[in-house]
């Protein structure tokens with residue numbers, strides 16, 4: 353296997369995007385994605401069974417397209433990487449089975465990869481804002497020391513500390529109920545704004561007054577926060593289910609009084625609550641763990657207010673915020689390939705073909721052992 | 723003609739079948755387990771190919787059971803077969819998974835002119851199909867596959883693990899009370915059909931049920 357500039361094909365199917373990406377070392381050759389998002393619109397959220405059916409039908413065409421776009425053949429590929437978790441169990445299963453079949457048919461080594469860590473892996477691709485990493489004498493770009501990652505999407509909300517992207521990642525905090533993107537979808541439905549909720553709320557919120565209503569910031573009371581010396585149980589964790597309920601109550605109150613619902617104000621106030629608590633807790637976690645560079649990942653990275661407030665707060669705390677291009681923030685195969693290439697270059701052994709997908713794979717498992 | 727057959731509609735199984743060898747079977751494997759297909763299928767196929775000293779180039783076509791069967795398991799076989807067929811550049815055919823049990827019945831001493839093949843559809847339902855059998859012919863799918871409650875099936879001898887599960891309401895043949903669709907029979911059935919000049923299905927899964935998803939109704943107004 354070519355371990356210095358490996359050609360790696362990455363497969364992603366943990367949610368509603370079927371992704372196949374191909375990288376050579378740290379060079380992105382293609383990022384081919386087929387999304388089933390349109391099929392979920394009428395349900396107002398991702399339906400796992402519909403996503404799984406779509407993955408099955410999209411996989412081979414997406415693979416074929418990726419190979420064409422990158423002008424490579426499967427023969428040339430050095431290794432295959434696949435998301436083995438966390439994610440929707442039935443959706444993961446399709447990508448994992450396809451990846452294993454690919455490994456059997458080609459005889460290439462297979463790496464089972466952690467989806468969350470892969471979101472950070474895109475920071476290592478050339479030509480991106482690579483998390484402040486440096487490149488010396490043509491060597492592969494390196495991630496900065498003291499790197500953190502803030503991942504916000506419809507499926508997850510996490511703050512990670514990356515000591516080594518190939519074998520030492522720590523979860524500092526995460527949502528204990530809904531993901532932030534899920535909260536956006538639910539609130540968008542309450543406000544009649546359609547799916548996906550993130551862009552819809554972001555747009556309407558621009559015309560509203562975020563201070564008109566104050567919605568709760570979950571898990572920010574002292575009993576959950578504690579102090580830096582004696583941290584509470586949920587110091588860096590989030591909760592969005594109470595916020596969603598508060599929005600529903602607020603709407604009901606307007607209705608009960610037969611008043612017009614101030615949709616833009618509610619959207620703005622909701623968004624402010626989400627973005628405020630995400631950015632404040634993320635920055636707190638970074639400060640208290642010596643993190644100097646933070647990479648933003650996940651689909652909610654597209655949210656204008658999240659980017660604005662997080663970069664303000666990072667800047668005043670002396671932390672650099674890095675935001676990859678949006679098509680690399682949302683779920684994709686390129687991030688899986690990018691992390692796969694890092695594992696190959698670091699000499700990590702492949703996972704083989706006996707592993708099981710794990711819908712709740714912890715971030716401490718960057719790749720599965722054989 | 724050498725066929726790699728795969729079925730994961732109930733258990734995970736795969737087989738290499740050929741009409742050029744006396745027994746018709748070069749190698750096969752199947753598991754008991756109905757829930758670990760993603761782990762066992764690819765290693766099983768890899769070992770089977772290695773033990774038979776067969777590579778993708780030697781295979782003329784692939785056949786996959788397209789169900790009906792529990793969705794996640796069913797998809798693991800179809801995803802596997804589609805990917806293998808794509809990489810090897812070989813044709814892929816689909817077969818109703820229940821056909822495997824039908825052929826097994828036809829080749830047994832329990833064969834009767836008309837019968838049901840029944841498998842477990844979970845949620846207290848079964849997948850089933852009605853077959854007829856003429857002397858010296860392949861079983862013929864007359865009706866189905868369907869998904870129903872066992873109590874609502876036609877009153878005919880019933881074969882397969884679904885019949886065993888609901889033996890109180892079905893005329894279950896005891897020797898077939900645990901029988902699951904097996905790629906071995908599916909592959910042989912496919913060979914026989916192709917030899918007779920009959921077409922096969924494509925690899926579209928027979929889900930028979932929609933996803934459980936409900937389109938949310940309008941939110942209730944507070945008043």
Ligand SMILES: [Zn+2]
Nearest residue numbers: 505507650683
């Ligand atoms: Zn993601």
